[in-house]
Amino acid sequence: MHYRSRQTLQHTLALHLRRLKYGQPRPKVFCVGFQKTGTTSIQYALSKLGYRVGGVFPVNDLQRREQMFKRAIELLPQFDAFGDNPWCLYYRELDEAVPGSKFILTTRDPETWYASACKHFGTTYSLLHEWIYGEPVPVGNKSLYIDRLLRHNRKPVFISPTGRRTF
DSSP: OOTTTTOOHHHHHHHHHHHHHHOOOOSOEEEOSOTTSSHHHHHHHHHHTTOOEEOOOOOTTOSSHHHHHHHHHHHGGGOSEEESTTGGGGHHHHHHHSTTOEEEOOOOOHHHHHHHHHHHHTTOOOHHHHHHHSSSOSTTOHHHHHHHHHHHHTOOOOBOTTSOBOO
């Protein structure tokens, strides 16, 4: 599904009504948990609050991982909130690029997270997962996937160049 296909006429009208009720959302919000940690629920809640939410976007046409960040930056003006992959990979860079932004780290028990990832993604090849985990499919790569999840969730609190703590 193309990342713009979510914005149907009904969604657009609902968004405008929510904005009338709640006002223009600011600042930008990034959900930086890995997929299957509740990111869709966070995106749904932010949408209900009037945020224009961007999620996963296509990367299979990209040749290098570095191109993914460029595409992410190009999407920033189109949305108020972002979640899922690849946003979780770039929280430090996004903190610098979008001063005043907020970050939400969603987490989940590693065993249930891995089971959910296997059920959802199975053995379907994913270039994005290869870039994140080192292997394109979760099935058969339990320790690798769980280790990467834990390393992401354990990242220390950092102070941004603006002096703001994001985690």
